[in-house]
Amino acid sequence: MGLVAETDPSPAAIEAKGLSFSYGGTPAVVDVSLRVEPGEFCALVGPNGSGKSTLVRLLLGLLQPDAGFVRCLGGEPRALAERWRIGYVPQRHSLAPALPATVEEVVSTGRIARRGWWRPPSRDDRRAVAHVLEAVGLAGLARRPVGALSGGEQQRVLIAKALVSEPALLVLDEPVAGVDASAQRAFRDSVVHEVREHGAAVLLVTHELGAVAADLDHVLVMKQSIVFDGGPTELSARGVSLGVHADDLPLWLESLT
Amino acid sequence: MSVIAEVPFFWPFDTGSMQLALAAAVVIAACAPLIGVFIVQRRQSLMGDGVGHVAFAGVAAGFLLDVWPVWTALVFAIGAAVVIEILRSRGRATGDLALALVFYGGLAAGSIMVGKAGVSGERVENYLFGSILELDTNDLLTIIGLGIAILVVLGVIGRALFAITLDEEASRVSGLPVAACNGALSVLTAVTIVAAMRVLGILLVAAMMVLPVASSRLLARSFRNTVLFAVGIGVVAAIAGLAAARAWDLEAGGSIVLCASILYGVVALVRGDQQTARTDG
Numbered sequence: 001m002g003l004v005a006e007t008d009p010s011p012a013a014i015e016a017k018g019l020s021f022s023y024g025g026t027p028a029v030v031d032v033s034l035r036v037e038p039g040e041f042c043a044l045v046g047p048n049g050s051g052k053s054t055l056v057r058l059l060l061g062l063l064q065p066d067a068g069f070v071r072c073l074g075g076e077p078r079a080l081a082e083r084w085r086i087g088y089v090p091q092r093h094s095l096a097p098a099l100p101a102t103v104e105e106v107v108s109t110g111r112i113a114r115r116g117w118w119r120p121p122s123r124d125d126r127r128a129v130a131h132v133l134e135a136v137g138l139a140g141l142a143r144r145p146v147g148a149l150s151g152g153e154q155q156r157v158l159i160a161k162a163l164v165s166e167p168a169l170l171v172l173d174e175p176v177a178g179v180d181a182s183a184q185r186a187f188r189d190s191v192v193h194e195v196r197e198h199g200a201a202v203l204l205v206t207h208e209l210g211a212v213a214a215d216l217d218h219v220l221v222m223k224q225s226i227v228f229d230g231g232p233t234e235l236s237a238r239g240v241s242l243g244v245h246a247d248d249l250p251l252w253l254e255s256l257t
Numbered sequence: 258m259s260v261i262a263e264v265p266f267f268w269p270f271d272t273g274s275m276q277l278a279l280a281a282a283v284v285i286a287a288c289a290p291l292i293g294v295f296i297v298q299r300r301q302s303l304m305g306d307g308v309g310h311v312a313f314a315g316v317a318a319g320f321l322l323d324v325w326p327v328w329t330a331l332v333f334a335i336g337a338a339v340v341i342e343i344l345r346s347r348g349r350a351t352g353d354l355a356l357a358l359v360f361y362g363g364l365a366a367g368s369i370m371v372g373k374a375g376v377s378g379e380r381v382e383n384y385l386f387g388s389i390l391e392l393d394t395n396d397l398l399t400i401i402g403l404g405i406a407i408l409v410v411l412g413v414i415g416r417a418l419f420a421i422t423l424d425e426e427a428s429r430v431s432g433l434p435v436a437a438c439n440g441a442l443s444v445l446t447a448v449t450i451v452a453a454m455r456v457l458g459i460l461l462v463a464a465m466m467v468l469p470v471a472s473s474r475l476l477a478r479s480f481r482n483t484v485l486f487a488v489g490i491g492v493v494a495a496i497a498g499l500a501a502a503r504a505w506d507l508e509a510g511g512s513i514v515l516c517a518s519i520l521y522g523v524v525a526l527v528r529g530d531q532q533t534a535r536t537d538g
Contacts, residue, residue: 060430083432090426099298100473101423101480109420113431117417145478158424165431 011074013038013169013201018068019058021051028054030225032068038168039199041191041215043206046222052205053091055222056173059203060088073168084113087167089158091174091205103149103157104129104142110164132164135197136190152183156190163194170194173205184211191215269503278389278456279499281397282513284404285453286465286495290473290487291411292446293466297474298422304341305463307356309450311337311363313459316384317370326384327451334447337363342443346436387458387510389499396455403452407445414438419480457510465491468517472524490520 014036021029028051036042046052057063059070061077070077073085080086087110099106111125133139136156141149146157155175162170175187188211194200195215204212209219219235221228228235265271270279296304315333319326337359344355371381383391411418417438421428429435446466453462473486498513 062426062429077430080432083430086430088427088430090424099423100477100483101419102478105419105480106423109416109423109428110431112416112420113428113433117420117433118413120416143479161424162427171430 011038011071012036013040013073014059014203015071016059016068019055019065019070020067021054021058021063021065023054027224029058029065032222032226034220034226034229036169036201036203036218038201039195040217041195041202041204041212042218042220043204043209043212043216044220044222045206045209050223052222053173056171056203056205060086060171082114084165085168087162087165087170087200089155089162089170089172089175092158099145099147101146102143103133103138103146103160106146106157107133107138107160107164110161114165128164128166132160135193136160136163137186150183152180152186155183156186159187159190163190166198167200168198170200170202171205172202174207175204181211184208188212188215269500274390274392275499275503277392277394277397278509279496281392281400281456282389282495282499282509283492284400285449285456285462286469286491286513287488288404288407289449289453289462289465290469290491291407291484292442292449293470294473294480294484294487295418295422295442296446297467297470301341301345301356302467303353303356303360303463304338304446305450305466307341307360307363308334308337308447309454309459309463310360310367312447312450312454313384314363314367314370315451316381316454316459317367317374320374320376320380321370327455330384330454331448331451333363334451335444338443338447339440342439346439384454385458385460386508387454387456387461389456389509392455400452400456403448407449410441410445414441418442457513461510461514464514465494465517468514468521469494472517472521475524475528490524491517494520 012035014034016035017033019029019032020027030051032055044052044055054063058065059072059077061070061072073080075081077083077086107129108121108125111121111128115122115125130139130142133142136159138153138156138160141153146154149157159172159175162172170191172191191202191204191212192215195202206212209216213232216232219228219230219232220226221235266276270276293305296302312330312334315330316326318324318333319329322329341355341359344358417428417433420433421435421438425435449466450459450462453465456462457465469487469491470483472490473483477483477486494517495513498516499509501507501516502509502512
């Protein structure tokens with residue numbers, strides 16, 4: 001960690017240098033360096049087993065790297081004073097079907113770390129929850145049990161939960177996997193709203209760039225290490241379609257390596 | 258001697274011992290589901306059972322060492338709850354396997370120590386099945402103190418625990434004290450079991466953590482109502498169970514838990530009918 005300068009005048013949303021990680025001798029992430037700027041909408045793509053989720057867990061401090069270092073919002077992710085400034089939606093398909101909780105209750109939990117976990121919710125917290133539910137198009141479902149929602153709606157609940165603390169960095173691990181096209185559009189609108197309204201940086205791990213291709217600032221393509229790091233126009237200039245689907249991805253990667 | 262022995266009250270709670278039993282059972286039945294809503298949602302419904310079996314080993318150790326068994330049970334139960342949490346959180350064993358390991362080990366150790374201590378079957382049974390009608394005022398005050406402690410601790414960590422129960426990894430990223438809250442829940446579970454074992458018995462106390470919650474999950478549409486309904490159902494089961502025990506000369510602990518089971522059956526039937534009617538309509 002001594003590699004990092006003590007003060008950084010304009011800290012990146014995420015900065016990683018020389019990150020490597022193995023699971024019992026099998027390398028999952030090899031010498032990855034990357035930088036995501038504040039307010040940037042960045043996609044991390046790659047085929048199944050390419051190490052994307054492991055990289056995300058390293059970037060968030062949930063795993064310790066074998067080598068290299070990570071900084072989020074200017075500090076080590078586990079040592080940040082205001083860790084609630086990082087919003088995270090882990091990879092999953094849905095909430096537990098029998099979960100006895102309303103949309104409003106689930107989204108409210110996203111404010112707990114910000115206000116102090118021992119404190120009851122304030123008027124500001126309630127206002128923020130109402131605002132974010134409006135923004136993701138779930139205001140009419142606030143009192144509905146989450147278990148009664150569709151997969152796409154549940155994903156939006158989880159995204160709203162991550163957005164409600166008004167994070168400076170939002171990390172979404174395959175949030176649109178398995179949801180239909182209209183849910184993907186609603187997801188895109190929610191994320192773009194967040195980027196525009198609050199200037200949050202977004203790191204989106206995805207198989208499918210189609211839904212957000214027009215809004216991206218930055219694309220990272222990964223296969224254990226980073227094989228492409230640049231803007232979407234640069235990627236298109238190399239003859240790669242951004243409307244790529246999961247099944248085509250390995251072929252698509254061939255053109256980059 | 259009971260401090261509330263002189264209070265005039267209606268049958269079946271017209272005697273001092275029944276009034277003590279009622280107060281203790283209501284406190285336990287209201288508090289156990291408060292812990293239960295979290296452990297059921299984490300799919301650790303048998304946590305109370307696992308810890309209870311180790312508490313039995315603690316009771317046996319108390320007999321063997323000639324120490325008040327409640328203290329040794331407390332030490333053993335907290336130790337077991339912490340071990341289960343460590344096994345679960347480090348992924349060394351799945352939740353149910355971690356429970357099974359502790360469960361069987363506790364039972365085996367308990368049976369060996371009871372044999373060595375040479376205590377009577379009746380003394381052991383008092384801990385296994387409870388002895389609610391033999392409580393004294395000190396027992397009641399201990400139980401009330403525990404109830405207050407549970408309310409205070411959950412009042413402070415309850416919201417964070419709910420967030421952790423929903424999504425442990427996202428909670429960790431956002432900076433919530435995940436390990437401390439999980440540890441506190443484990444210790445609260447252990448303390449509740451030990452405090453309640455004189456009321457309901459080691460073998461039955463875990464049921465009051467789970468059964469009222471199972472019923473309320475069928476009724477409630479929000480987490481807040483799940484908690485409120487579970488407490489209400491627990492209290493109804495405690496009162497009805499004690500009344501039935503007095504009326505038909507039943508074991509009180511078993512009678513309370515049986516009432517909670519019957520309430521679950523009724524709720525499941527009614528909810529099932531409503532859902533069928535809705536589907537048909």
